Amino acid sequence: ELILLRSLYKKIQAYISFCLSEKKTNRYVYINESKTWRKAQSYCREHHTDLPSVRNQIENQQIWSVLEAGERIWIGLFNDSWKWSDQSSSSFRYWDSNQPDNHVGKENCITTIITKQGHWNNDNCDTSHQFICHESEKNLLCNVLC
Helix, strand or coil: CHHHHHHHHHHHHHHHHHHHCCCCCEEEEEEEEEECHHHHHHHHHHHCCECCCCCCHHHHHHHHHCCCCCCEEEEEEECCCCEECCCCCCCCCCECCCCCCCHHHCCCEEEEEHHHCCEEEEECCCCCEEEEEEEEHHHHHHHHHC
């Protein structure tokens, strides 16, 4: 009995140590539901981690590779001096030609465009689109074990 308890204690200790570490690996989840940008953000925060921030071309391609349908997909960039939903500080941008244009002053949220190889376009935040959520490996494990 004592041996089993020690073994269990070591496993729990390892999981907690992992959860408290700084290791983060992103996993992207395509959500085949149309929502406004704010509702998509809320959904991602409730069920996953957040709308994705894109730090480089590799992450942009990873996001683009999980898309299944639809023309425009919400990502985590919005126009409050162009900030990311999760407050990360990435300066990477992948704008489509002539973007951002903030058409009629109401396009403050960003979609990636499937038909344009993942280039970005600004859009009205109140428009409904499908979206991508990201979830860190750390968050996945901690939700279950910590």
